[in-house]
Amino acid sequence: SQELEQSPQSLIVQEGKNLTINCTSSKTLYGLYWYKQKYGEGLIFLMMLQKGGEEKSHEKITAKLDEKKQQSSLHITASQPSHAGIYLCGADENQGGKLIFGQGTELSVKP
Amino acid sequence: NAGVMQNPRHLVRRRGQEARLRCSPVKGHSHVYWYRQLPEEGLKFMVYLQKENIIDESGMPKERFSAEFPKEGPSILRIQQVVRGDSAAYFCASSPGLAAGELFFGEGSRLTVL
Numbered sequence: 001s002q003e004l005e006q007s008p009q010s011l012i013v014q015e016g017k018n019l020t021i022n023c024t025s026s027k028t029l030y031g032l033y034w035y036k037q038k039y040g041e042g043l044i045f046l047m048m049l050q051k052g053g054e055e056k057s058h059e060k061i062t063a064k065l066d067e068k069k070q071q072s073s074l075h076i077t078a079s080q081p082s083h084a085g086i087y088l089c090g091a092d093e094n095q096g097g098k099l100i101f102g103q104g105t106e107l108s109v110k111p
Numbered sequence: 112n113a114g115v116m117q118n119p120r121h122l123v124r125r126r127g128q129e130a131r132l133r134c135s136p137v138k139g140h141s142h143v144y145w146y147r148q149l150p151e152e153g154l155k156f157m158v159y160l161q162k163e164n165i166i167d168e169s170g171m172p173k174e175r176f177s178a179e180f181p182k183e184g185p186s187i188l189r190i191q192q193v194v195r196g197d198s199a200a201y202f203c204a205s206s207p208g209l210a211a212g213e214l215f216f217g218e219g220s221r222l223t224v225l
Contacts, residue, residue, distance in 0.1 A: 033213060033214075035216075040221075041218055041219070042115075042202060042216040042217050042218040042219050043154075043202070043204075043216040045213040045214075045215070045216075048213055088154060090154075098144065098156060098159050098167055099144075099156070100156055101146075101153050101154040101155075101156075102153060103152065103153035104153050104154075
């Protein structure tokens, strides 16, 4: 079955700095989803990527999917304390709607 | 415009008791997914249901765990004879259909087994 590996596992950055989180799949991705989870809360949808080479942005967050559709990156520009949380990438394993998730990247932003 | 509603948000059980977790999907959504998040681990898929049908239960433990999504009412994840290792956050998500893009997640139900 498909596996997703995220790196780094945790990240501490100074407010205002840029950062990148990576998500690598063992198989070609049909769809790649980025979610954010705050401690003790549910998951908030950020972005979905489906086409090789696709790039999407929302406010200061940009997500890309490589041409081979096996790797995605999430880039945050000028990080703020509100960006802190756990970022999870999820993949649609077989176009059946079920998502599998990476282990998450815990982001802390120091004021 | 309610999202996915899960209850209870927190549940404490003693070993051997039963735990029932409920999930009401977004109105109009017919697909429900249950995930488990253990401490220090990622989100693990458990089961995928449509109304009255289990579509994929490949992530469900073989014993003590069951799920249903009846024609009327919420989806229920039932854990019988709970053990300490069942302590986790259980998340429900819904979608309107197959390959329908994002899943809408509830806030989760946190089960603690004493």
